[in-house]
Amino acid sequence: MRRSGTYRLGALALVALALVAGCADREERVLFDGNYYPGKVRGEKDDRRDFTATVRRANAGSEGAQDAAVYEATRYCLKNFGTSEIAWSGAAEGQEGPVYARSGDSLSVTGRCVIWN
Secondary structure: OOOOHHHHHHHHHHHHHHHHHOOOOHHHOOOEOOEOOOEEEEEOOOOOOEEEEEEOOHHHOHHHHHHHHHHHHHHHHHHHHOOOOEEEOOOOOOOOOOOOEEEOOEEEEEEEEOOOO
């Protein structure tokens, strides 16, 4: 499944800004809608291209949490596979972008890093 060019460029812009800013120090954290959403990504054991990206503090703002989850997913694919192309799990045919799952104060997305040969 391919995302539209506009959506992909937006995700790449988020990643580029974050890479420039870094995220090691408190002053250098990447903010979304003015909030920090701590995130992590877990790759599947069988095939690390399959992953789940989760952010916490989603109660601070839904849109910011969604952007932060996509950022974490995109960063994972770029770092591990050199691609920002993601096939989102659970997306209906023709749907653009990820399907978000909410659990308490966490928000997650599941996908697969797409590697073109």
